[in-house]
Amino acid sequence: MNRAKSEPKNGSMQATVIAEMRRRIISGDVEPGASLSEAALAEEFGVSRTPVREALKQLQTEGLVEIRPRVGTFVTVPSRREITELFEMKELMEGAAARLLAQRGRVPEIDALQRNLREADEAVEQDDRERYAALVQEFHDLLIAGSDNSKLQAHYQVLMNQLAYSRLVNTSLSQPGRVSQSDREHRLVLELIMEKDGDSAERIMREHVRASRRALLVGLPIDGRHEGFGEASS
Known part of the structure; x- marks a missing residue:
């Protein structure tokens, strides 16, 4: 008993x-x-x-x-290869999410993404990278939620946990010009989604994730370990 x-x-x-x-x-x-x-x-x-x-x-x-x-x-301390493989999966999932959201029409996530971009523009203007990094995470989370696919959302959450993305995004955004470039890429993705151009939205979203991965890998130590991430995100 x-x-x-x-x-x-x-x-x-x-x-x-x-x-x-x-x-x-x-x-x-x-x-x-x-x-x-x-x-x-x-x-x-x-x-x-x-x-x-x-x-x-x-x-x-x-x-x-x-x-x-x-x-x-x-x-866990993922290697550069492991991070690359995880980002390849991230690219596939977020590209699919952009396509699915484009097919849904005017849903609440669209309004939330528009608000996100307005706040992101303000963060860029104020050179507030910490705030912008949080908005980047929110943008991607809203995109996944907007896919309205529970299986995609579940697998994506596991992937984000393995990436410890909140640390990685700061390293990616530490590269010169990456913040403003990221902001423009997000805006283009949303424009294509609102135009219901699923093919182009998926393609541009995948290109955006690849660009983020390249910026991240440039910012990583040569052995691919996480040491120094704290400095990169400060």
Whole structure:
């Protein structure tokens, strides 16, 4: 009886640990390559090691941590090749989303994207890169939501988690001229979507993602690891 009562609690705590550790990794609060201690996390969250261990296993399946037997658990540090492959998938998904949204007509996401672009223009004028980076993420999220495809949205969220995109976008935008170029590309994509030109919207969106990837890779250290991202985003 007691065991039956404890299972929902353990499951709830495991979900809490997963959600919070996922947030910390994606946001960059926990640095890539950082060691994660089961004992320390169990103490912090006030639980036994079991829900922490299971949470870390789940985060490993999401590509966010790496569990090395008899060594420890570490926040994943993707290589340049892995980042390139993830961006190739991002390109496919966002291109498809642009096409799908163009086919839907005037839906609420269109109004939200227009508002996003107005705010982005202001951020560019004020040279507020931090604000613009947040608006970039919102633009892409709105595009995916506008596809009205739940499977695409689910796979895209997993991909964004693996990319820890909030850190990468700052590195991409640190390249000279990239902010204003990105803003123009977003505007062109939305214009094509509003014209219901799905073919062109998909093509331009894919070109935009490739341009972002090129800018990102220029800003990465030669070994492709995340060290130095904090400086790039400051």
